[in-house]
Amino acid sequence: MAEHRCRQLRVEHAIRPRAVDADAPRFSWIADHGQTAYRIEVSDSAGETVWDSGRVQSAETSLIAYAGTPLTALEDYRWQVTSWSGERDALVGRSEFGTAPDLTRWGASWIQPVQEHALVERWTLQDWIRGAGPDSDPEDRLRPVQLIRQAFTLAETPVRARLLMTAEGVYSAWLGGAAVGDEVLAPGYDSYGRRISVQTYDVGADLVPGENVLAVALADGWWAGRIGLTGSSAQFGDRTALTWELHLAFEDGRRDVIRSSARSRSAPGPWSYADLFVGEKYDARRALDWTSSSFDDSGWAPVVDRGADVARLVPFRGEPIRRVAELPAVSTTPTPEGWIVDFGQVIAGRVRLSIPVVDAGSEVRIEHTETLDADENWFANIVGINKEQTDVYVSDGAAAVWEPEFTFHGFRYARIRGLDRVQTDDAVAVVIASDLEYTGRFTTSDARLNRLHENVVWSQRGNFLSVPTDCPQRERAGWTGEMQVFAPAATNNARVLPFISRWLDNLRADQLPDGRVPIFSPRSPFDEEAAETGQGFGSIVAAAGWSDAIVAVPWTLYERTGDVRILEENLPAMLAWIDYQTRTAAEELPPSLQAVELASERRRRQALLYNTGEHFGDWLTPSTMAGRPTHEAIGIAPALTSELVAPMFQAHSLTLAARIAGVLREPVMQAELGDRAARVRAAFVAEYVGDDGSLPVELQGMYALALGLDMLPPGRRRAAGDRLAHLVRANGGRLDTGFLSMPYLLDALWDSGHRDLARVVLWQAEAPSWLYEVDNGATTIWETWDGVAPDGTIREMSFNHYAFGCVDDWLFRRLAGIAPTSPGWRTARIEPDLACGLDVVDAAVDTPYGPIAVRWERRAEPASIHVDIPFGVDAQLVLADRSVPLAPGRNAIPVVDLAPAIAL
Known part of the structure; x- marks a missing residue:
């Protein structure tokens, strides 16, 4: 274990955050001893104590809320934690944080450079399918990046300076000729019509007495550029704009604010155009020394002053793009x-x-x-x-x-x-x-499995760009279904809660008044119009398994971090979505039953089931795609599976919401939601499940979901598991699951007594399989299993889609055996699969208390397991029917000592 000290001091999950947006920020640290008490002290920039918790008898080191005098907006604070183990061994850690600005007091104007009206390009889903598109040169369709300058004079250098900035578009800024911050594509992607993030920068080192200039280059970005599946432009607006405030503090205690205003001037820059999809053109012949204070901008045009507008402004949350x-x-x-x-x-x-x-x-x-x-x-x-x-x-x-x-x-x-x-x-x-912290580790004695894990991490990194996207080249959209299935795997590899929380902020902002949760977020006015006029998939606003991300993703984050606030923030949106499902179930019948005279009991059951409407179902189920053109095949799995998928996720969301209500100490709500979940499950079983555990659609995914989402009564689970195993064996030991069922397949086999078959599917080398991709040179996770056909033919599909990388969570939980058994890893089970065919597995997962690391080897006798457990986690090693408690620190266990518990 590491040297005894307090380390990894965090405020709201971040180390030394500059602009914490929380009235009661929460403090976390790692203490490399058995803590019995702590004390937190917080002081302001003048050194005055604003909170002293006193000595608190507690072993908790994670997410302890501030309880002092109200914090001042846009202020710097220092904090210290003292951690005791018994009456001796006091460990101390010190750090600092800043608070977010009070944006309700924003007084800066939105300034809009004088720019030609760009050609607005609008395309439908049908246009995209036909391959229709522009045939003109990009320079004829796109406009130059605009340069904006505003000069100001300082009598003296401030002792503290914070620049607050955001844009309709994306920007790069310079002060005194030096780049402001190290972000790129700021402010990032938001549902701009409802919220737009304001960045906070420390710029004190870039200011001098006398003349200063803030220089900004402003491009279309997600606001006005080409985004989404159709590549349409100006989906949020067709003119870019900028707003900023520079907050200054001086030695004598004076404070001042300099704001963006009509005094700014603008002109086209050396970038002939810059578009996220089309690309960028830079003409070095037009380069200028325009960021320096000596540059003469008298020939530039004045900006348009739109006045101040605070309605959409929110402090930036999460990690910036870098x-x-x-x-x-x-x-x-x-x-x-x-x-x-x-x-x-x-x-x-x-x-x-x-x-x-x-x-x-x-x-x-x-x-x-x-x-x-x-x-x-x-x-x-x-x-x-x-x-x-x-x-x-x-x-x-x-x-x-x-x-x-x-x-x-x-x-x-x-x-x-x-x-x-x-x-x-x-x-x-x-x-x-x-710029997330990547903390997980997973390596084995098999190079292909290692490459599979690396592919998942690279796909996560490539798609966790401002929002969690489906792919970084074709759509770059924040699809909810992908995040719903991948969230558990994501938590093993990186500290994702701030990043995903920011996306959930957008998703809640995009939720419709009737409770529907969009299939992707951010969602633009163009997306709304397209859904209103679209047909088939183009008309889908909310969908089973996709919209249920509003429930499943916060629950996953809570399970892996113990952060209750993520549940509190999202509960109203969860309940609104569940109410929409309930109302729709009561009002609609599946097409097959609309002309049928139903008995009262069956009508009552049907009124409980959310089993109508357009959905994606178990999207891209391989057997439904094989041998057919993509544009024809993609509708088959939705048509076959949606009626089953929708009520299964309805029951799942009700169950999770009931658990969440319990965590939030809402017992009446918990009981009511739990009862509704039980009634939906009972109706589902009566309508769709045979006495022999059979389902009306004989696809692997339906059985995997029914088992994984606990839709079957105990007496039929084994039979359903056997049916799933039969379907897998009949398919040559290959998977046949789509987007929604993929996370459940291996666990469904494992938990129903078919562990060897789960291993066969994992190790499968023929398509569709994970290792087929690896054997064919994949360095990320593919959108489709046959992105490269066995004859080498390449398909025109994405080679960077993380959804099927959800298997990575299974690798950690089953092969390495690292799994939480209570929220936030307070308790954990270490149950490695020593029979998986590997000689070595070496893995680590970050927890709020430090990493849990497992290394097991079977290359020599006796086989051995080494487990590192951080203080604060109560862990058990489980092999077969035997359980061994693990102490904090390094645990070395020769497996020969457990020979009665496992056959080697």
């Missing part, structure tokens, strides 16, 4: 169409390119793709409207190192045109993502 890694080029290959650069890994990001001296006006083009074809030729795997993913640099005749500023792409390969030669040292892939 450059989180760099990957060197693995190889470069000349082709007649340009140099192909392989970075060895599918990522979300962009290319930083060293450009030699070429003629002024010459264009260097960087195209992006996730894969090459079977013959190693360039292959654009993502097709559709506005998906060019091409960046262009126009040379000024000098050598340069260039990286795009306002776009990102999903790619592994780049094709570079316009240069005679490209060497591996010339190109770097810059990974762009929300």
